[in-house]
Amino acid sequence: MPIRRLPPLLVDQIAAGEVVERPASVVKELVENALDAGATRISVSIAGGGIDSIEVADDGGGIPAEELPLAVEAHATSKISESADLDRIATLGFRGEALASIAAVATVRIRSRPRDAAEGAELIVDEGRRDDVRPAASPPGTLVVVEHLFRNVPARRKFLKTPRTEGTRIAELIRTIAVARPDVAFRLSIDGREAIDVAATAEPAQRIEAIVGGDIAPSLVRVEPVGGADPAAPRVWGFVGRPEVARPQARHQRIFLNGRAIQDRLVIHAVREGFRGVMPGDRHPLAFLFIDLDPSEVDVNVHPAKTEVRFRRADAVHAAVRRGVRAALQAISLTPSFEPGSAVPATSAAPRPSAGSGSEPPGLFARSSPGGDWSRTHSTGPKGFDYGRAAAALGAAPTVETLPTTRSTSRGVLQVADSFLVTEDEEGLVVVDQHALHERLSFERLRARILDGPLESQRLLTPLVREASAAQLEALEDATPLFRRLGLEVSPFGERTIAVEAAPTLLASRGVEAAEFVLDLLQRWIDRGPIPDEAAALDEVLSMMACKASVRAGDGLASLAAEALLESAEACERSTHCPHGRPTTLRISWSELRRRFGRSAETGQRGS
Numbered sequence: 001m002p003i004r005r006l007p008p009l010l011v012d013q014i015a016a017g018e019v020v021e022r023p024a025s026v027v028k029e030l031v032e033n034a035l036d037a038g039a040t041r042i043s044v045s046i047a048g049g050g051i052d053s054i055e056v057a058d059d060g061g062g063i064p065a066e067e068l069p070l071a072v073e074a075h076a077t078s079k080i081s082e083s084a085d086l087d088r089i090a091t092l093g094f095r096g097e098a099l100a101s102i103a104a105v106a107t108v109r110i111r112s113r114p115r116d117a118a119e120g121a122e123l124i125v126d127e128g129r130r131d132d133v134r135p136a137a138s139p140p141g142t143l144v145v146v147e148h149l150f151r152n153v154p155a156r157r158k159f160l161k162t163p164r165t166e167g168t169r170i171a172e173l174i175r176t177i178a179v180a181r182p183d184v185a186f187r188l189s190i191d192g193r194e195a196i197d198v199a200a201t202a203e204p205a206q207r208i209e210a211i212v213g214g215d216i217a218p219s220l221v222r223v224e225p226v227g228g229a230d231p232a233a234p235r236v237w238g239f240v241g242r243p244e245v246a247r248p249q250a251r252h253q254r255i256f257l258n259g260r261a262i263q264d265r266l267v268i269h270a271v272r273e274g275f276r277g278v279m280p281g282d283r284h285p286l287a288f289l290f291i292d293l294d295p296s297e298v299d300v301n302v303h304p305a306k307t308e309v310r311f312r313r314a315d316a317v318h319a320a321v322r323r324g325v326r327a328a329l330q331a332i333s334l335t336p337s338f339e340p341g342s343a344v345p346a347t348s349a350a351p352r353p354s355a356g357s358g359s360e361p362p363g364l365f366a367r368s369s370p371g372g373d374w375s376r377t378h379s380t381g382p383k384g385f386d387y388g389r390a391a392a393a394l395g396a397a398p399t400v401e402t403l404p405t406t407r408s409t410s411r412g413v414l415q416v417a418d419s420f421l422v423t424e425d426e427e428g429l430v431v432v433d434q435h436a437l438h439e440r441l442s443f444e445r446l447r448a449r450i451l452d453g454p455l456e457s458q459r460l461l462t463p464l465v466r467e468a469s470a471a472q473l474e475a476l477e478d479a480t481p482l483f484r485r486l487g488l489e490v491s492p493f494g495e496r497t498i499a500v501e502a503a504p505t506l507l508a509s510r511g512v513e514a515a516e517f518v519l520d521l522l523q524r525w526i527d528r529g530p531i532p533d534e535a536a537a538l539d540e541v542l543s544m545m546a547c548k549a550s551v552r553a554g555d556g557l558a559s560l561a562a563e564a565l566l567e568s569a570e571a572c573e574r575s576t577h578c579p580h581g582r583p584t585t586l587r588i589s590w591s592e593l594r595r596r597f598g599r600s601a602e603t604g605q606r607g608s
Helices: 008-019 023-036 065-071 083-087 098-104 163-180 204-212 265-274 314-330 387-395 434-450 470-485 505-509 514-528 534-548 559-570 590-596 601-606
Strands: 041-047 053-058 107-113 120-126 134-136 141-147 185-190 193-198 220-226 235-241 253-257 260-262 287-292 414-416 420-424 428-433 457-467 489-492 497-504 585-589
Touching (some): 023 041, 023 053, 023 141, 041 163, 065 107, 065 120, 098 107, 163 185, 163 253, 163 260, 204 235, 204 287, 220 314, 265 314, 428 590, 457 505, 470 497, 470 514, 497 505, 497 514, 585 590
Parallel strands (some): 253 287
Antiparallel strands (some): 041 053, 107 120, 107 141, 120 134, 185 193, 220 235, 420 428, 457 497, 489 497
16 A cells, blocks of 8 residues: 555544543643633533533633634644743643644634733634634633534544543543642533532632532641752642541542643652551552642653653652651641541641640741742742742641650550550540551661661571572562662572572561561562662561561560550650551540540549
């Protein structure tokens, strides 16, 4: 078959296959164009799940009449002008192919009026056939109407889901964009029914509450801005949910890079690493995180839908997200507590004013201090919303000291079922899982020791030789530097075996078989993949080691040993959870106990 030049309409239809996957793709491109145009109000109306029609109206800068034909041409845009611009993309759209691709597979009507123009203009494109531009009455801004999507490409249309499903995807898209841009009012109408209507606000927390519901808002914890002195370093801020409200699915995880919603496995992994040790591994934390990064440090041009990005320094982004999330969780008490009638644990997730200050914490977007100039140099989000000032103001909010898990053990401690320690503090009855707590203490001590150098190790008189799979042998090469820090000397021994020649004395003291431990580590490395952050990889291994080296449920403890365990917890920073995320401590409040026994607060105090 001879080589032929494809007709322009067919070229645009092929391009549409990359840009316009479904109705939600059309809505995304049109809404992002509106945001780039400086809109403060965006209204979306769909019918038939967006398959029949989509209308997007905004109050942005508008398009001059003479530029309307260019707006629907492929690779025509106002957002870049030279190749150097591709290295510093600060707009949501930039390729100049969205409208052309949409117009190739649907009927498109554009009516627009710049703010300084006396009248508007309209252009209609029907499946690639363009009419002449004509005058039209229009308020300032732009209205784009897309009808009969994929009518001329039935093979694409038949793969769409039901109108209800397609409409649900559009609603989820609008919610995500609305969280990214709280300064913009959004409205969504589905088949004449209002589905979303949120006013503009300067408070991201208010927008999150309006979008995801008031039941989640009380559990959100502030993530203070994290970043170094390097101007190219990422800045991370936002909100995460308390560990106890983590979900079975990753539904409420939204990540924004310079105002752009992205899907990035590295960032989500960093979020989970921040929660490591305070949340079970099979749960997904709530996260609404904003990453501000110099545009030259990220490539957003790696995917047609622009939802995936490539970081130039992925390790720096991973570390910043992990540190920010971990610091937010360390600033609050994580001890679960029973309180009558409460939907969330009684301990507050919000930072509190310092004692004796007599004032409430400043608003989330209170004006930053005169000395803080970060907001003026790092506002990399879309124009119209000052992400830098928002993050700086968030950082000005006061923090709290980490609350101890237990008070002094002078009131006594009782071991029950050879597994739990029971004591009391000012707030209530405290029940401690002895294995989980000892595991956390062992983990923290191991981490502190390993920061000073490799763990104490002893050479084995006879190397331990075990069979290993090809995948385990391959993983051994990558894991060897980490093994050395743990005091393990492991090497291949033949084609299908490994030899352990030295092991940390800690494992031997607890009767842990070193070779089986090594094989278990290698298998986890295979199952989860190499961890990009060395500290996170170290935590993964130390948590396994701490688990094997700790007292078990069923081990009897002398009273002095039990008291020593609780006293050690007071000095441990994250003693509320074991390294795997299970709680170590449960508090039953005095008010709950009085309620259960039918006592009022007064009778409880009198002892009657």
